[in-house]
Amino acid sequence: MATGFVYTVTTLNRNYIQKAFCNVPTQFGERLYFGPCKRWMRPKVRPGDFVFGLSPSSVGPRRIVFIGHVEERIAFREAHERFPELRGPEGPIHVAPVNRPGAFPRCSYAHVHGAMHEDTWEDDLASRELDAFFVCAERSGCVGQWLGKNGPELNQDILDFLRTCSVHGSAGELSSRNDDATRQKPIAHGGLYTGLHLETNRPERLVSLCEAAVPTLPEDAETPMRLPSACSGRRGACGGRRSSRLPMTERTTPVSRILLLRVGMDLGFGGLGPLFPDGTFEYVPIPDDPGCVSERSLYFPDIPARSGGSVARFVPRRHSDSPAHYDPEFDTFTYGDPTRNKRAQVLRLTQGDMLVFYAGLRPPEESHGSRLFIIGYFTIVQVHAIKTLRPWPPPEYMPLWGNAHLRRDRGDEDLVVAQGDPAMSRLLARAVPLSDGQQNVLPEMTDLLGISGSVKRAGAGRWIPDERVRRVSKWLRSLH
Numbered sequence: 001m002a003t004g005f006v007y008t009v010t011t012l013n014r015n016y017i018q019k020a021f022c023n024v025p026t027q028f029g030e031r032l033y034f035g036p037c038k039r040w041m042r043p044k045v046r047p048g049d050f051v052f053g054l055s056p057s058s059v060g061p062r063r064i065v066f067i068g069h070v071e072e073r074i075a076f077r078e079a080h081e082r083f084p085e086l087r088g089p090e091g092p093i094h095v096a097p098v099n100r101p102g103a104f105p106r107c108s109y110a111h112v113h114g115a116m117h118e119d120t121w122e123d124d125l126a127s128r129e130l131d132a133f134f135v136c137a138e139r140s141g142c143v144g145q146w147l148g149k150n151g152p153e154l155n156q157d158i159l160d161f162l163r164t165c166s167v168h169g170s171a172g173e174l175s176s177r178n179d180d181a182t183r184q185k186p187i188a189h190g191g192l193y194t195g196l197h198l199e200t201n202r203p204e205r206l207v208s209l210c211e212a213a214v215p216t217l218p219e220d221a222e223t224p225m226r227l228p229s230a231c232s233g234r235r236g237a238c239g240g241r242r243s244s245r246l247p248m249t250e251r252t253t254p255v256s257r258i259l260l261l262r263v264g265m266d267l268g269f270g271g272l273g274p275l276f277p278d279g280t281f282e283y284v285p286i287p288d289d290p291g292c293v294s295e296r297s298l299y300f301p302d303i304p305a306r307s308g309g310s311v312a313r314f315v316p317r318r319h320s321d322s323p324a325h326y327d328p329e330f331d332t333f334t335y336g337d338p339t340r341n342k343r344a345q346v347l348r349l350t351q352g353d354m355l356v357f358y359a360g361l362r363p364p365e366e367s368h369g370s371r372l373f374i375i376g377y378f379t380i381v382q383v384h385a386i387k388t389l390r391p392w393p394p395p396e397y398m399p400l401w402g403n404a405h406l407r408r409d410r411g412d413e414d415l416v417v418a419q420g421d422p423a424m425s426r427l428l429a430r431a432v433p434l435s436d437g438q439q440n441v442l443p444e445m446t447d448l449l450g451i452s453g454s455v456k457r458a459g460a461g462r463w464i465p466d467e468r469v470r471r472v473s474k475w476l477r478s479l480h
Contacts, residue, residue, distance in 0.1 A: 002048045002049055002050060002201075002203050002204065002296055002401070003044070003045075003046075003049045003050075003199060003200070003201055003203065004049065004050040004051070004052060004165075004198075004199065004200040004201075004202070004203025004206055005041055005044070005045065005049065005050070005051045005052070005197055005198070005199055006052045006053075006054065006162065006165065006186075006187065006197060006198035006199075006200070006206075007024065007038055007041070007051070007052070007053055007054065007187075007197045008053075008054045008055075008056060008057070008187055008194075008196075008197075009024040009053040009054065009055070009056065009065060009066075024037045024038055024053060025051075025053070025066060025068055025092075025134075025136070025146070026086065026091065026092045027145065027146045028083075028085060028086060030138045030139050030144070031135065031136055031137070031138055031139075031144065032066060032068045032136040032144060032145070032146070033083070033086060033092055033133070033134065033135055033136065034051070034068070034092070034133065034134040034136075035086075035091075035092025035093060035094060035116075035133060036092065036094050036116065036117055036121070036124050036125075037092075038197075039124060039130065040168070040169075040170060040197065041197070042129070042130050042132040042134075043129045043130060043132070044199075045070055045073065045132070045134060046070070046073060046295075047070050047071055047072060047073055048069075048070065048295070048296055048401075049069075049070045049203070050067060050068065050069055050070070050143075050203035050204075050206070050207065051066075051067075051068040051070065051134075051136075052064055052066070052067055052068075052203075052206060052210075053065045053066040053067075053068075054154075054186060054187065055151070057184065057185065057193070060184070061153045061154065061183070062153070062154045062183060062184060062186055063147070063149070063151040063152060063153050063154065064147065064151045064152050064154070064158070064210050065146065065147050065148055065151045066145070066146045066147055066151070067142055067143045067144070067145075067147070067207060067210060068134070068136040068143075068144065069136055069137040069140075069143050069144060069398065070134050070135070070136055070137075071135050071136055071137040071395075072134070072135040073132050073133075073134055074132075074133050074134075074135065075131045075132070075133065076093060076095050076097075076109065076125070076131055076132075076133050077097040077108065077109075077131075078133075079093050079133035079135075080093050080095070080096055080097055081097075087112065088112035088114065088115025088116065089112060089113065089114030089115040089116075091115075092116075092133075093112070093115075093133065094111065094112055094115035094116050094117055094121060095109040095110065095111055095112060095115075095121060095125070096109065096110050096111075096112055097109060098110045104125075104127070104128060105121075105122055105125040105126070105131070106122065108131075109121075109125060137395065137398055140398055140399050141211055141399065142207075142210055142211055142214050143207060143398075143399075147214070150214070151210075151214070152209075152210045152213030152214045153213065154183050154186055155213055157209050157212075157213075158206070158209050158210070158213065159181060159182075159183055159186060161200075161205060161206055161209055162178055162181050162186050162187075162198060163177065163178050163179060163181050164177060164178070164200070164304065165177075165178050165198035165199060165200040166178070166198065166199050166200070167187070167188075167189040167196055167197075167198060168196065168197055168198070168199055169189070169192070169195055169196050169197075170195060173199075174189045174190075174192075174196070175189050175190075178198055201302055202302075202304070202331060204329075204331045204332045204401070204402035205331035205332070207332060208331050208332045208333065208422045209422075211422050212422040212423045254352060255352055255353055255354055255379075255469055255470065255473040256350070256352070256353060256466075256469065257348060257349055257350075257353040257354075257463065257464075257469065258353065258354045258355075258356060258463070258464040258469050258472055258473060258476075259345055259346070259348075259349060259353075259354070259355055259356065259461045259462070259463055259464075260356045260357075260358060260374075260449075260451075260455070260461050260462045260463075260464070261335075261342065261355065261356070261357055261358070261461040262357075262358055262359065262360075262372070262455065262456075262457070262458040262461075263285075263327070263328055263335075263357045263358070263359055263375075263458075264283055264284055264285060264286065264357075264359035264360065264375070265284040265285065265286055265314075265315070265359075265360070266286070266359075266360050266370075266458070267360070267370060269286055269287060269316065269319065270316035270318070270319070271284075271314070271315060271316045272284075272359075272360045272361055272362050272370060273314060273359055273360070273361045274307075274314050274361065274362070274363065274364040275361035275362055275363055275364075275373070275431060276307070276363070276364075277363075278430070279430035279431055280306070280307070280429060280430055280431075281361050281373070281375065281430070281431045282305050282306060282307060282311055282314055283311075283330070283359065283375055283376070283427060284311050284314050284315060285303070285311075285324050285325050285326045285327065285404075286324075286325050287300075287315075287319045287322045287323065287324065287325060288322070288323040288324055288325035288404060288408070289323075289325075289408075290322065290323060292408040292409055292410065293323045293408070293409060294407060294408055294409035296393075296401070296407045297323045297407050297408065298323065298324050298326050298404070298407060299312075299321065299322065299323050299324055300312035300315050300319065300320055300321065300322060300323075300324045301320075301321065302324070303324055303326060311324075314364070324404075325404045326404050327403060327404035327405065328355075328357055328376070328378070329402050329403060329404065330376060330425075330426070330427040331402055332399070332400075332402040332403075332422070333378050333419065333420030333421070333422055333425040334400050334402060334403040334417055334418065334419055334420070335355060335357075335378065335403070335417065335418045335420075336400075336403045336404065336405040336406070336412075336415055336416065336417040336418075337415070337416060338405070338412035338413060338414045338415045338416070339459070340414075341459055341460040342459070342460060342461060343414055343415075343416045345460065345461050345463075346383060346416050346418050347383060347385065347416055349380050349383050349418060350380065350383070351380060351381060351382065352379065352380065353379075353380045354377055354378065354379055354380065354473055354476065355377060355378040355380060355418055355420070356374060356376075356377045356476065357374070357375055357376050357377065358372050358373060358374045358375060358434050358455065359372065359373060359375050360372055360373075360439075361373050361375075361431055369437050370437070370439065371433065371434075371435055371436065371437055371439070372434045372435035372439055372455055372456075373431035373432055373433055373434055374428070374431065374432040374434050374479075375427065375428055375431055375432075376425075376426055376427040376428050377425060377426065377476050378418060378419075378420030378421075378425040379420055379421045379424035379425050380418055380419070380420060380421075381419045381420060381421045382419050383416060383417070383418050383419070384397065384400065384416065384417045384418075384419065385415075385416050386411065386415045386416070386417060388411075389410070389411040389413075390411075392406075392408075392409070392410050392411045393406040393407075393411070394411075397417075399419070400417050400419060403417055405417070424477075426480075428479055428480065429480050430480075432479065433445070434455060435455055435456075438454075439454055439455060439456040440452075440453060440454050440455070441453060441454075441455055448468075448471075448472065448475065449464055449468060449472060450464060450465040450467070450468040450472075451464065451465075
């Protein structure tokens with residue numbers, strides 16, 4: 001699964017301007033690159049991981065100043081060959097390859113005169129696992145570029161997320177939770193505020209929170225001192241595309257369709273999600289196919305429960321350590337389906353339409369009965385019919401990689417993925433009753449939604465009648 005690393009970075013002034021040879025990170029063209037800085041990150045980071053940078057504490061407010069999505073991990077030798085524009089003394093490649101007797105790193109590298117870390121480069125490359133240079137994916141929204149002063153401030157949602165991350169230092173993990181965090185000191189542990197970083201196994205959620213906090217991104221963040229952006233035409237050089245799509249909050253697209261779909265753990269897998277006395281609940285996904293797992297797959301113990309711990313404690317024992325088919329997912333707001341009926345229905349949705357999810361829930365102390373509840377919704381940004389199956393997951397669909405189908409080791413034929421707007425999509429805090437114990441729509445919900453009869457079937461969704469769409473969309477957005 002993808003991992004996220006959160007670091008404090010050093011910038012030049014209170015406008016969060018990045019210097020070209022500051023290596024946390026270097027921006028060149030359409031990509032970010034990480035050189036020798038952040039020694040403790042290099043042994044851990046792998047392709048698919050995210051790296052987040054926080055502005056320094058000397059200026060305020062604290063912001064996320066970059067988000068990098070790692071595409072390649074290569075040795076400095078290969079980086080030196082592929083990226084001559086990034087060689088020292090001005091760039092982040094501070095060593096040149098050599099071939100001479102002796103111990104590593106002197107047998108393989110020599111320091112570039114005038115480049116950074118002149119006195120410490122041997123310690124910086126003290127082992128071969130530290131011989132790592134990172135190439136990030138091209139821009140996609142707020143991911144893959146230096147945001148600087150345009151980056152999102154550490155609002156309460158982002159801070160609450162950072163508090164769930166584990167705290168690490170040079171000695172390894174210091175705490176499983178970042179409980180000491182404040183907006184001014186977002187990476188903290190026991191009175192320590194320097195030399196630390198955070199790690200999370202839910203980086204897509206932090207990306208989603210950042211995107212929601214940056215409603216409109218400029219064409220270029222303010223980085224006047226960055227390296228020239230002329231493309232070299234080599235593998236890994238610039239040439240990416242920017243999306244011109246605005247968030248739904250910046251549009252007035254009307255809702256024309258609303259589709260209801262059943263999701264989540266059901267009695268066919270031996271259990272239901274828990275419903276608590278105050279109406280709060282846990283969304284528990286179904287198990288995934290063990291034959292399709294990959295390094296990016298999520299398992300039930302990986303998914304935090306809003307009531308504490310993980311959702312594994314609400315899963316039948318035989319599935320508690322199984323891979324989870326977390327779909328829909330409410331971190332980056334995607335829903336995927338390759339099956340005939342639901343695929344055809346989802347393909348009818350367009351920008352501004354709504355996808356509403358309901359699930360079976362019951363109090364955890366009960367072992368019989370099943371009622372259905374509305375648990376969340378997406379406001380659609382785009383629906384993607386994914387044709388590319390190799391490589392998997394397709395790089396061009398990187399914003400959708402949090403979806404369960406794109407976490408698998410191979411793609412599904414006829415997969416369609418609905419993408420929700422993070423600012424106008426949500427997992428509800430409290431479940432809304434939809435059915436009785438026989439899973440027939442409640443009379444009051446028939447009056448509101450315009451549908452009746454059984455909603456037990458999971459093989460296809462139910463459409464809200466056209467004449468009810470406007471009223472229902474307004475009602476849905478009033479829920480919290």
